[in-house]
Amino acid sequence: MGERACPVIGVAGGIGAGKSTISGIFKRMGAVIIDADAIAHHVLESPETAAAIEREFGPAVLEGSKVSRRALSDVVFSDRGELDKINAIIHPAVTAECNRIMEKSRKDPRCRAVVVDAPLLFEAGLERLCDAVVFVEAAEPVRLERLAASRGWDRQELKRREKFQDSLISKRKRADYIIDNNGSLEDAATQAGEIWKAVVRS
Secondary structure, X not given: OOOOOOOEEEEEEXXXXXXXXXXXXXXXXXXXXXXXXXXHHHHHOOHHHHHHHHHHHOHHHEEOOEEOHHHHHHHHOOOHHHHHHHHHHHHHHHHHHHHHHHHHHHOOOOOOOEEEEOOOOOOOOHHHHOOEXXXXXXXXXXXXXXXXXXXXXXXXXXXXXXXOOOOHHHHHHHOOEEEEOOOOHHHHHHHHHHHHHHHOOO
């Protein structure tokens, strides 16, 4: 794994665990970052996606000609079947764009690694594109504190979202490496550095 030029590292973890923070550390080490969440937001803004979502969910999830993420989340995070429908619309486009960036990066001899920062890495099947998966771990009180500060979420909202994801135990078991992100940024960076040395060519 460490001998492969420009390996792909997937970053998984619970909501609020600090996946983007860890990805940022890898970026400073020289990685190309694929932000799957940002790609999904871009996909949602396309007229083609908006039309497909309107056909599936009706005009109530639109604001004008654009998808209302708030209205859509109210629908899909209340019913597993509805969530599966939106994922079937969005995930193929997100996966295709992730693949495109990976292939472009791997052709660049300067590329040292590609990091896929994806909230639904396993749920979307993106782990299949990765040479190694890192699970970012943080206790629920720590995650809640971060989410309250960044998104204004409480424990009820966290649980509402998490019940539609694979369990943290399952994700942790499927990962190749674990980063304990309960402590300081320096501690997390040290752990990330050890993983980088194990996976990325020198």
